[in-house]
Amino acid sequence: MAAPAADDGRFEAALRQCAREVERMLDLLLPRPEGPEAQLAEAMRYAALGGGKRFRPFLVCQSAAIFDVNIESALRAAAAAECVHIYSLIHDDLPCMDDDDLRHGAPTVHRKFDEATAVLTGDALLTLAFDILGDTDTHERARVRIELVRRLAAAAGARGMVGGQMIDLASEGKALDMNGVTRLHQLKTGALISFCCEAGAVLGRASPEGLQALHAYAHDLGLAYQIADDLLDVEGDAATLGKTAGKDVAAGKATFVSILGVDRARAQARMLADQAVQHLDLFDERADLLRLAPHFVITRRN
Template sequence: MPPFTSRLIETADTIEAVLDRLLALEPAPGEIARPARLIEAMRYAALGGGKRLRPALVVETALLFGQSGPGVLRTGAAVECLHCYSLVHDDLPAMDDDDLRRGKPTVHRAFDEATAILAGDALLTLAFDILADPQTDDDPTVRSALVLGLARASGLGGMVGGQMLDLEAERLSPDENGIRRLQAMKTGALIRFSCEAGAILGRASADEREAINHFGAVAGLAFQLADDLLDVTASAEAMGKATGKDEARGKGTLVSLHGVDGVRAMLDELVSEADSILAPFGPRAENLRQAARFIAVRQV
């Protein structure tokens, strides 16, 4: 097993434990009440599945700058809460209308549509609750930067805006620039922020943060390209969700424009670009180099 894969599994297990505590069925002393059905749906959406790649990027980037510990893990968990919210809402009948996610029924199928909407809403707001809490970092400037960064990556100019463009793509057929913009917002923005968050926690310099943001953007594009490849080459059983839906709906992707071999060549170029971006960090960045390679060649 490649070293990064082992680290990813280890981080996923750790993040699972953090999420399990944050999403406890019973509130901790001093916390407000938790409606049983809502917290059960949130736990169903967030626990027991997923690679936890975004938290892993938070962890590895923070480690690059000498930062680790509970605050880093809480930040990774916050990003994962927001990611899981996006999956719950993307799966809804009004959006992608999916019945399967991570190999099990989607939240609106396991519970009901209204509960799924509220569970997504609650996971979204919990993400910002976690980041704003002093337990995440004792420096309010750092917490503010994390909240602002996640808001921008996930909102109008990020993930939500990208989802709107994705819905429009079913009837507008964007060109290559349009597809790249859509993907950079819908998928890439949260992956880029995952890297940026580690740099914020690690008190990186402005130049270092710029480099890490660039790396995150490259990693985000590579993730989407690999996802598009898997959508046309992998089975639904392997992916744990429906495949072939973009082609069925007539959505343009870089795979439809450049073909499987063309996209694989683009992924090779992105891995090389990631290596170049990380070169100034030397051996300290080896885990992130491996992360870029993992993202480009992943099979699920």
Template sequence: MSVNRKLTELIKPVEGAEARVIEAMRYATMVGGKRIRPYLLMNSAAIFNVHDEYALRAAAAIEMLHCYSLVHDDLPAMDNSDLRRGKPTTHKQFDEATAILAGDGLLTMAFEVLSHPDTHPDGDVRAQLCHALAVSGGANGMVGGQMIDLLAENQQLDIGAITRLQRMKTGDIIAFSCEAGAILGHASKEQRHALIGYAHDLGLAFQIVDDLLDAEGDAAETGKPTGADAAAGKATFVSILGLDRARQQAKLLGDQAKAHLEIFGQKADALRWMSDFVINRKS
């Protein structure tokens, strides 16, 4: 996949004492994964005929930020996971301190890449990309959602609170992936809002399917431990809605996501495919 080559190109091995953290960063990004966020960015950008190199660099940046979040989420102080994508988590492959630094390195490198002139010649576009990623990945987005998720182990959340939690924790980064394609392509407000609407519905559907896989999936197929949410006593879409209603809600959200794409016609077919993939995935 092109984004894998771009990640390998950007996170280069080095000599010296810092080589270990670079190795851990490369491990965290190249251990596998579906690359859903880069896929969304690349195919949102394609709607507006964005230059491949610009889209690839932005796609690599979002995957760096996503992988940083996984490295930190897996730590003993957070989800305490030993397995990620069927392989040892970064802190198990290396050590906890190196994993923390690898996550920090990936987070900061994401902004290094987005702010570089090679990502787009227009400085305003680069600034918009950096700002949008900072908002979606920060305390009012992914980080805030993760905090709420940790607190949820000791609270009873209703469906509204769970929806807000997952919109922040998972959905905002997925929304950035689509919005970034619009930013790179100088899209109109209507087009940008359509992609954000698609992404928000897709993000919620993604999380509901994640909850379903945690409840009834096979660890050998999902590539990570299952049953963790129930063991931690966390409120999820499945625990509140039940399996059947959760499946129905995921399908409804997938259909809503596709409806947002009508203004793009056939140019958005790859995004429509992703909606179906998210609903039917097994890992």
């Protein structure tokens, strides 16, 4: 099934609606600032409720919709994924990592508060994610909750985001080849995107074929997303991006753009986006918004 028309406004309207619903769920799940640890709760809420496209939660909700998953269950899993994503951004922004001052156009957590608070805020959001997934409100079946926890732990850990960040730090000033850059971003960016695309299938107790189709879709989507990020780092500006532009070049990092050049990188992103859509042929029109997501990813401006 081909991707539906991308210019009818449905996708961005659905993305905004999902962002509002995820924001509502996060507001309910995040602790309130009170007691001697109030600053931690304040920082968690500052980071988690500070805007953003909520693209990863959107993937959770749309994959769940294919299998008729209860929307509140989907939103809880989506909120858990977003907590992990936000934790990773807080830690990535630290001076010992990427040393960024801006996120979504606002001061990063370590600039708004301090470095110690930023570390603890990231830790608290990461652990909150597993608290959310382990609750019976997310799914009545323990086996489903355990599978969600297992998959998110794998996506976030040494063989996922954290491993990718280690490669990223170790590769500064080094000449990674295409395989090395691909491996880096499959872990740092792609692993969490894969979890988000597969979470709905886990919640919906989908067939192995359905789960594999979403895994393959996520693989291509994640690489297309990262190529688009690399292009934005070269071509964007801080006002549009809401974060510092040109950081990869300044740090001497190998990227898809530094290896392929702008034109070939853009062509590779388009190819991956088209390929991602083809993996959804197994599903009916309930996957139409997922079919539009790859086009959104490679044409976004921030």
